[in-house]
Amino acid sequence: MAPLRLLLPLLSLGTASLAREDAFKSQCTSFADKINLPNVKVNFVNYVPGNTNLSLAGNPATCGEGSQTVPADICRIALAVATSNSSEITMEAWFPREYTGRFLSTGNGGLGGCIQYYDVAYASGLGFATVGANNGHNGTSGEPFYQHPEVVEDFAYRSLHTGVVIGKKLTKQFYDQGFDKSYYLGCSTGGRQGFKSIQKYPNDFDGVVAGAPAFNFINLLSWSAHFYPITGSPSSDSYLSPAEWRIVHNEILRQCDGMDGARDGVIEDPDLCHPTMETIICKSGSSSNKCITGAQAKAVREVLSPLYGINGTLLYPRMQPGSEILAAQMMYNGEPFAYSKDWYRYVVYNDTNWDATTFSVSDTANALAQNPFNIQTWDADLSPFRAAGGKVLTYHGLQDQLISSDNSKLYYARVAETMDLAPQDLDEFYRFFPISGMAHCAQGDGAFGIGNGYRTDNGKEPENNVLMAMVQWVEKGIAPEHVRGAKFVNSPGGAVEYTRKHCRYPRRNVYKGPGNYTEESAWHCV
Secondary structure (H helix, E strand, C coil), X not given: CCCHHHHHHHHHHHHHHHHHHHHHHHHHHCHHHHCCCCCEEEEEEEEECCCEEEECCCCCHHHCCCEEEECCCEEEEEEEEEEECCEEEEEEEEEECCCCCEEEEECCCCCCECCCHHHHHXXXXXXXXXXXXXXXXXXXXXXXXXXXXXXXXXXXXXXXXXXXXHHHHHHXXXXXXXXXXXXXXXECHHHHHHXXXXXXXXXXXXXXXXXXXXXXXXXXXXXXXXXXXXXXXXXXXXXXCHHHHHHHHHHHHHHHHHHHCCCCCCCCCHHHCCCCHHHHECCCCCCCCCCECHHHHHHXXXXXXXXXXXXXXXXXXXXXXXXXXXXXXXCCCCCCCHHHHHHHHHHHCCCCCXXXXXXXXXXXXXXXXHCHHHCCCCCCCCHHXXXXXXXXXXXXXXXXXXXXXXXXXXXXXXXXXXXXXXXXXXXXXXXXXXXXXXXXXXXXXXXXXXXXXXXXXXXXXXXXXXXXXXXXHHHHCCCCCEEEEEEECCCCCCCEEEEEEEECCCCCEEECCCCCCCCHHHEEEC
């Protein structure tokens, strides 16, 4: 047995550690009594130990999360915050014990009324005081928008901003040191919310990470709606089954995969790819599982074309080629796209019986003229955000099956033209990284593991993690020159097959060798 004099220092250290932990827990459990903010109702405040599989029994079923693993000790604060006389948001703040002095807000997805607990857990596990809100309604349907403009306003911008205002006040109250820097992390609708904050509240965040942004929002929903009239129902001559879309995808890869210098199953720059679908029309009188009909080839060509309005104005760019297999499941499945149907029913026309199968280009003008609360999120003058010293890192998967990556390129061009800034000047505060082989916010055939969440996590080093790259840019002035992505063998966090450095736009990746395409050094930004 060790002498008592040797054990005493160890016991003292253990006691001190327990005291610190107990102090955090006590602070948390008593914090509810200290919250006294206008329009704020405290639902509960709980201490949650790390590695807890937290039950989310109250989470709406359509949000799809019944539980969430909590990676580190947190104080979980759940609130209801009134945003008007007839609307409110539900929000949560997760305050970690191992706090880094950084505040962060998460975003949402789709027409979502879902707190994205996986993002809240991810950021709080990295030491951020993290908040998330439900966007002013519960569940994934747009039905709560029906004849309720206050709920639409929450969804457009107010939920996120309100959550940030309340979250910052709580952070200052909970932690003696308050916070040093403020960050944002979101993808899809969350990407739009990030840019909405940049445009409308340029002082809310020091650093914004906004992925696959759903800006140009009204036209995005019209674009999503316009695929059904092209493909029709499964009984239509122009409809393609998932198996037929795979035939199309394989032909697109045959024509375009090698354009970057390597045949790796990934189209590195879809802008170079303009496939000819006539090449796989079945020969007269024959049928095959490797060809399609003329009507189907026409549908593919129209799917891969931009959407223009009734006056010929570009509303939304084309779907990038290479996304066919995943897009077939949601965009070309023989049914009107659910989010577009809901938006037109419950917001544009206020008609719960509006038939989405009747959608035509004339509907796009009605929707765009309405644009409630400027939800388009298409303002291109980011001068106030730049003047405030803010930084934005945006990324977009070049295999995105739900939001065309070409729209992010279009917005980049609009900002450059509006602000009269060349790329090297935009780089000062706005950097855009197209991610080859990345689908919508995650997944895909390429090196999509960039650390924008649990599904893409490959370590916390800034070069491998877009959130920590933003922290390094804001706090050390080291701007990201590229974003490294990981191609996982099976699942995120597991074995990595290879990594690839994704170029800062408007550069693109070209394989020049020497070595295999799996070697990072074989690729060059040009």
